[in-house]
Amino acid sequence: MRLIRLGVAVATTVLMIAATAVTTAAPAHAAVWWSSDRWGTWNSGGYTLYNNIWGSGFGAQTIWANSPHNWGVWADHPNTGGIKSYPNATRYIGRRVSQLGQVTSDFNVTVPTSGVAFTTAYDVWTTDHAHEIMLWMNRYGPVGPLGSFQTTASVGGHTWSIYRGSNGHNQVYSFIRTSNTHSGWVDVAAVVRWIRDRGWFGDVTIGDVQFGYEITSSAGGRDFVTNSFSVTG
Known part of the structure; x- marks a missing residue:
């Protein structure tokens, strides 16, 4: 016995x-697709999902998707400095600012709020990758924007602290929401036009509109869930 x-x-x-x-x-x-590959990608419905573990000193990370609108990531990155990954969903636009028309997006996320360092952010690129626009919807832990503070402005449906700088490869414009939100709607085109009207770039062509989680640390394994997300335009 x-x-x-x-x-x-x-x-x-x-x-x-x-x-x-x-x-x-x-x-x-992860009923439809998942990947633990560092560069795992999945295309569906005009969107591309990327696991995108691009930094150094990273740990384990698995991305999953029921659809490009409902997806998430489990990440176990050590409590060290430096961005480890930016898992995201991407929609390509491919129009000049003067021809951009309406480009909007909505999102709803469930994220950890303690013992982590990350931001939930949009990353909007020009097609030549000379300009990068980051829209930080929430942030937790010791993370901060690149460059120097420029101004505070209300544009695109939110009030932001706005920073401008260079990472040595491209210009970066960081719009840091003055308070965290886990759901909402943003007028991406309005933000792009605001930057152009300030003379920071000209009639550039907007390429990828990305949305995801820029993760610095998530030791022990944490879940980042996109309950819903879409880009219209």
Whole structure:
């Protein structure tokens, strides 16, 4: 009887470990697609999802998607400095500012708020990758924007603290929302026109509109969930 009980205990422990491994490597809600590959990508409905573990000193990360509008990531990055990844969903626009028309986006996320360092952010690029516009919707932990403070302005449906600088490869315009939000709507075209009207760039062509999580640390494994997301325009 003792051996039987011992065998049952060992078997139970093994099953628990296996269950934990499955949970972290392939979330149960990843019904359509998931990837733990550093550069894993998936195309669906005019969007591309990227796992995008681009930094150094990174840990494990798995991206999953039920659709390009409902997706998320489990990330276990160490508590060290430097951005480790930017898992995101991307929609390509491909129009000049003068011909941009209406480009809007809505989002709803569930994210960890303690023991982490990250921002939930849009990343809008010109097609030549000379200009990058970041829209920080929320941020937690020791993270901050590149460049120097320029002004505070209300544009695109939000009030932002606005920074401008260069990372050595491209100009970066960081719009940091003055208070965190986990859901909302943003007028991307209005932000782009605001930058042009200040003379920071001309009639550039807007390419990718990305939305995701710029993660510096998430030790122990944390879930970042995009409940809904879309780009219109």
